[in-house]
Amino acid sequence: MNQDPRRATLGKTLMDIWANDPYFRSIAYFSMEIGVDPKIPTYAGGLGILAGDLLKSAADLNIPIVGVTLLYRKGYFKQKIDKDGVQHELPETWYPEERLHLLPNEVSITIENRTVKIRAWEYTIIGATGYRVPVYFLDTDYEANHPEDRKLSWYLYRGDLRYRLCQELVLGVGGLRMLRDLRYNNIKTFHLNEGHAAFITLELLREQGYEDYNKIREKCV
Structure with a gap:
């Protein structure tokens, strides 16, 4: 018995x-x-x-997840050992446009009474079955921002406590706002890998009027 091609097409469209x-x-x-x-x-x-x-495992298992992180234009660091055995940390410069897709979306947060604009670069993980998991890299290093704020997406784990705190605001608050701008409005669980994205809890509270703290606790793991 031949399958109705219209049903097959409909099934593929729904998938x-x-x-x-x-x-x-x-x-x-x-x-x-x-x-x-x-x-x-x-x-x-x-x-x-x-x-x-x-x-990557989530992509293999068809788990409906999306990833959010920061874009570090100068990476962590490139290690160089001199003739005396002393380590020197050098920037690991790379070019996002060669590996990632820049999205037109832009959101903003406020840091020290300045508006900081945030854009996102997309990378797609393709699983074993072809299921796609998008990962968004948040970027502040462009002309819309103050020179100091542009540096927030330069280095991973560098700078002083203020620098790290500002980066965590970009990740937590800016990351959630970017997801909303990209129409991710049905997220049930926010998985925070360690405490770096903890500011997302405050943004979730702001979204629902600072009323139900327990509901936010249930959403964040």
Whole structure:
């Protein structure tokens, strides 16, 4: 008995919608670093490798997840050992446009009474079955921002406490606002890889009027 080609086409269309429409993504994974490719040096070690492997496994298992991290234009650092055995840390410059896709979306947050604009670069992990998991790299290094704010997406784990705090605001608050701008409005669980994205809890509270703290606790793991 031959299958009606219209039913097959409809089934494929529904599967494509389920796999690609942001509405059907129910998990958001936030991490200060995500290692998806050795040629994208936005991770330092174990935490980033674990984050990347988790998202790759999710793609293999068709888990409706989306990843959010920061874009570090100068990477973690490139190690150089001089003739005396002393380590020197050098910037690991790379070019996002060679590996990532720049999206037209832009959101903003406020840091020290300045508006900081944030854009996103997209990387797509393709799983064993062809299921796609998008990863968004947040970027402040462009002409819309103050010179100091542009540096927030330069280095991973560099700078003083203020620098790190500002980066975490970009990740937590800016990351959630970017997801909303990209139409991820049905996220049920926010997975925070360590405490770097903790500011997302305050943004979630702001969204729902600072009323139900327990509901936010239930959403964040």
